[in-house]
Amino acid sequence: MNPAFDTYIQSLAGRDVTVIGAGVSNSPLIRMLCSAGARVTVRDRNPALPREEWDILGVVLRLGEDYLDHVGGDVVFRTPGMRPDHPALESARAGGSRVTSEMEEFFALCPCPIFGVTGSDGKTTTTSLIADMLADGGRTVHMGGNIGTPLLTRAGEMSPLDACAVELSSFQLMDLTRSPHVAVITNLSPNHLDWHRDMDEYTAAKRRLLDFQSADDFAVLNGDNPATAALRGRGQTKYFGGHTLHDGVIDGLLPISDIRLPGWYNVENVMAAMTAVRGTVSDEAILETVRNFVGVEHRNQWVATVGGVHYYNNSIGSSPARTVATLHAHVGRVLLIAGGRDKKVPFDEMARLLPDHVKVLLLIGEAASQIEAAVRSVPCCPPIVRCEGLAEAVTQAHKLAAQGDTVLLSPACTAFDQYRNFEERGRHFVDLVGALHRPDGKD
Numbered sequence: 001m002n003p004a005f006d007t008y009i010q011s012l013a014g015r016d017v018t019v020i021g022a023g024v025s026n027s028p029l030i031r032m033l034c035s036a037g038a039r040v041t042v043r044d045r046n047p048a049l050p051r052e053e054w055d056i057l058g059v060v061l062r063l064g065e066d067y068l069d070h071v072g073g074d075v076v077f078r079t080p081g082m083r084p085d086h087p088a089l090e091s092a093r094a095g096g097s098r099v100t101s102e103m104e105e106f107f108a109l110c111p112c113p114i115f116g117v118t119g120s121d122g123k124t125t126t127t128s129l130i131a132d133m134l135a136d137g138g139r140t141v142h143m144g145g146n147i148g149t150p151l152l153t154r155a156g157e158m159s160p161l162d163a164c165a166v167e168l169s170s171f172q173l174m175d176l177t178r179s180p181h182v183a184v185i186t187n188l189s190p191n192h193l194d195w196h197r198d199m200d201e202y203t204a205a206k207r208r209l210l211d212f213q214s215a216d217d218f219a220v221l222n223g224d225n226p227a228t229a230a231l232r233g234r235g236q237t238k239y240f241g242g243h244t245l246h247d248g249v250i251d252g253l254l255p256i257s258d259i260r261l262p263g264w265y266n267v268e269n270v271m272a273a274m275t276a277v278r279g280t281v282s283d284e285a286i287l288e289t290v291r292n293f294v295g296v297e298h299r300n301q302w303v304a305t306v307g308g309v310h311y312y313n314n315s316i317g318s319s320p321a322r323t324v325a326t327l328h329a330h331v332g333r334v335l336l337i338a339g340g341r342d343k344k345v346p347f348d349e350m351a352r353l354l355p356d357h358v359k360v361l362l363l364i365g366e367a368a369s370q371i372e373a374a375v376r377s378v379p380c381c382p383p384i385v386r387c388e389g390l391a392e393a394v395t396q397a398h399k400l401a402a403q404g405d406t407v408l409l410s411p412a413c414t415a416f417d418q419y420r421n422f423e424e425r426g427r428h429f430v431d432l433v434g435a436l437h438r439p440d441g442k443d
Contacts, residue, residue, distance in 0.1 A: 005109050005156040013037035018071060018097075021079030022049055028153040029077065029102055030059065043067040072097050080146075084175040099175075103145065103168070106152040107178040112162040115276055116145075116179070118209050119186030119228070121322045122269045123167045124296050125261070126186055129273035131165035132289040137281025139163045146172060163280075170205040179212035182276050184220040186269065188227035189321040194344040207231055220275045222268060240271035250274065253283055258291050262300060263329025298426035300326050300410075303433045308403030311433045315426030317410035319343060320350040326410045327357045333405045334358050337393045339365035340413030340425075347374035350412055355380040360400050362393040366417040389418065390425065394432040407433075 015038050019030055022044040033040045034057040042054060047064040054061055062069075068088040076092050076099045078084060089099050107114065115134070117127045124147050131143040142158060144151040145166035158164070166180065170192055188206060190199055210219050210233035219233030223241035244251045250271055259270055274286055295301060303311040312330070317323045318340070327334065336358045347367075351374040354361060362385045363371055375381045385400075387393040390409075397407040415425040 001159050002109070002111050002156050004111065005158075008105075008109055009036045009156070015039065015075060016041070016073035018043060018073040018076045018092075019079075020044075020068070020071070020077060020082060022046075022054075023079075025150055026077075026079065026102070028150050030054070031057070032153045034059065041073060043071065074098065075100060077101060078175070080169060080171040101172065101175065102150050102152045103166075103172050104176055104178070106150075106155055107176065107180075109152070109155045110164055111155075111158050111160045112142075112164060113182070113280075114164045114166055114180035115182045115184065116166045116168055116209055117184040117186065117272075117276075118168045118170070118173060118206050119184075119222075120189045120191045120319065121325060122186040122265060122272070123169075124316070125266065125269045125299055126184060126272045126276075127165050127167040128296055129270060129289060129293060130184075130276055132293060133273060133277045133281055133286050134163045134165065136288045137277070137285035139281070141165060168209060170202055173205045173208045176208055177212060179209060179217065181216075182218045182220060183209040183213060183233065184272050184276050185209060185222065185228050185231065186272055187222050187225040189225075189319070190345045191319045191321070192343055194342070203227065210234065218276075220272060222272070224268070238275050240268070240275040244271060251278075253278075254287060254290060258287070260291070260294050263325065265325040265329065266295075266300075298423060300329060301426075303430050304437065306398070306433065306436045307401075309398070309401040310406045312406060312408045312410075313426045313429050313433075314408060314410035315415070315422045315429060317412060318414045318422055320345055320347050320412045323410040323412040324350050324353055326408065327353060330357070330406050330408060333402075335360045335362065335397045335401055335405060335407045337362045337364065337390070337397065337407070337409045337429075338371055338412045339363045339368045340411045340415055341365065341417040342367040342370060342413050347371050347412065348377075351375045351378045351381070354378065354382055358382045359405065360385060360397070362387055362397055364389055364393050364418075365411070365413060367413045371412070390428055391432055394429065394436075398436055 017033050017038040018041045020043050022042045041060040043062040045067055049063055071088045071092045072095050076097045078101050093099055115130050117123050131141045134141045140162040143165045146169045147167045213233050213235040215235055217235035219237045221239055222228040223239035248256050298315040301313045303313050314326045317326055360383050364387050372384055385396050401407055409429045415422045419425040
């Protein structure tokens, strides 16, 4: 079905290939390389990595603190969380290795149009909307990238008539040398400054989504976000935003009242997806998707209403800007659970919003003191409760909330101080809220 992919697989036989990182997202890649006949070395910091499957496949493992010593081979796959200019990768290049990534290889081999999505917030929702709109329009759709399963291992089953909806993080974009047919940038605000050197580098990484487009390609940009609107692509540019809304109807097609997702930021996500696919699928397909789309797990997800108190899981809210956007989506009294590991992004803007939106602030994690300092510098700041962890925060919120209140987990920080990822944190929150229903809970 994809001759280019078949040729690529054949070219791997007998090659020395190194994969850095043996996490869930890289496991299918490792299996594919082994089945192609490559001699595979996997390097991972975790010394206790389960070995049985890799031993059966003949994978050479380099584990522990020195896992990046003497990286080499014909091809080296960089894990997204590793900077492209890491000394181990620079040394590998100097030794003749071709350093690449799963996403770089996929873009080179994908036979169908790619709808690529990046931005500081809204990536997953927008990507999911695009995928659903394309599917409702009759296309066979493959979704992945920063969400879902790796796409490279599925490229062999793709045809030119299909479509791909791909979410891309700044980590993945740092050294990407290809652009999608349709490049969507939802917005830009300070994020991941614990990884990027500064905001300029972060913005440059996001801009790479546009840098390799041709005159036949499209950039879809947020006209209401100055940092995004200032970007320029090599192809045609379409803007979404408030200027497309007239008399409650978006772009002459979609009544804003048909959108089931809360908050203006979700209206922008819908606008971005509509702009990306309009002309590719029918207007009827777009309307069908929007009217049926109720959101993505961990993204302002309603969990339960207990004793008249509404519980929402926004564990994806790992930056202050995302928490600000989510607070704007809630009307009424909010008990906000925030904290975790910060991204070296200031909390000042979020702090200024809290007096008007938050009844009680419950703080957890490594960044609790930083958030508290920012909030206490604001006049009329809400009461602050310091908690040992998420379990105590949910218990305290349950005691303090009154009927009609909302308890919102939107941490404004990453989960890595206590959890493997934001999904694990979100699931823990959902489980804790679920326990409130049981006989040993208050309700």
